[in-house]
């Protein structure tokens with residue numbers, strides 16, 4: 437248990453009362469990847485050869501939603517494709533920004549960046565709106581994956597997340613990524629590409645992480661194009677693996693929000709505890725539902741073993757499901773936890789012992805060891821992150837927390 441909480445409650449009865457006005461760490465623990473075995477976001481750039489073949493694939497998979505990064509490509513493409521993508525947006529697919537003219541953003545005049553990036557985000561919303569699709573553009577994808585600090589800062593002014601490409605496309609739950617340069621795995625037609633993609637999808641389900649994939653067109657055109665059968669196989673594999681197959685912004689917002697919520701501050705007042713937090717970025721989606729559980733030690737020590745717990749947000753009561761999971765609205769920026777053994781319409785809170793396999797955000801006893809790619813020990817570090825001064829390349833990090841299984845992660849630095 438966190439020392440601050442321990443201190444706050446030292447010597448007080450812990451049956452059903454919280455200290456007054458004590459500032460403690462939030463007991464919320466976000467359920468990784470919305471409760472699925474990892475996440476997969478299928479993103480499609482440029483707008484060519486996608487809408488029809490994908491619609492055919494997704495006919496039987498209504499739960500699967502993808503992301504389209506659209507551009508005018510210097511030829512007013514959206515005059516032609518606009519209505520098609522508006523229809524897809526109405527079905528719940530994401531429309532993201534891929535710039536107006538698809539220039540290499542690092543090679544154009546700084547004065548043009550605003551119109552290429554920021555103004556075009558607004559134009560996209562307007563075009564979609566003119567065909568009846570209410571779209572909020574919150575993500576961006578770099579043309580040719582070209583990025584620098586100036587480009588990043590203009591994108592960051594209008595989007596909470598920016599997609600690049602070229603690496604393994606894998607993102608780990610407890611490692612905060614660079615939101616202005618999110619890697620994705622790109623499809624190229626090579627002899628081993630099918631096996632390689634399937635392995636990546638399986639790996640992200642086995643050690644749950646977020647895999648971001650990038651495709652261009654779906655057609656028998658070779659090179660950067662993928663066939664309809666293969667595309668279908670990949671999406672089906674992710675679904676079969678029980679992965680969360682959702683748009684780039686949807687998974688990205690959930691992922692980004694958890695770093696805020698899981699380290700939020702809380703204030704105890706009598707029999708309740710209010711957790712407050714701030715938006716980590718001004719341009720996140722309008723609604724970000726988060727699945728959370730309440731730290732089991734906190735529940736036991738402050739509300740007792742058989743307490744009923746409920747959460748209040750914006751005047752609405754939220755009860756846990758049979759697995760002890762609450763669904764919070766992150767954009768409300770506040771939640772109050774109540775514990776009561778008397779409320780007749782609540783049942784005892786079920787503690788999620790299976791979540792002990794996740795990193796315990798309360799542990800102050802976790803140690804992290806850094807190894808090189810061959811497994812040679814390099815030294816101790818303080819978090820799940822390769823120190824900035826280390827040379828670029830692959831590393832292994834092992835974390836050990838007393839009472840928990842050791843975790844081993846491969847990291848590309």
Ligand SMILES: [Zn+2]
Pocket residue numbers: 481482534538578579580
């Ligand atoms: Zn492109």
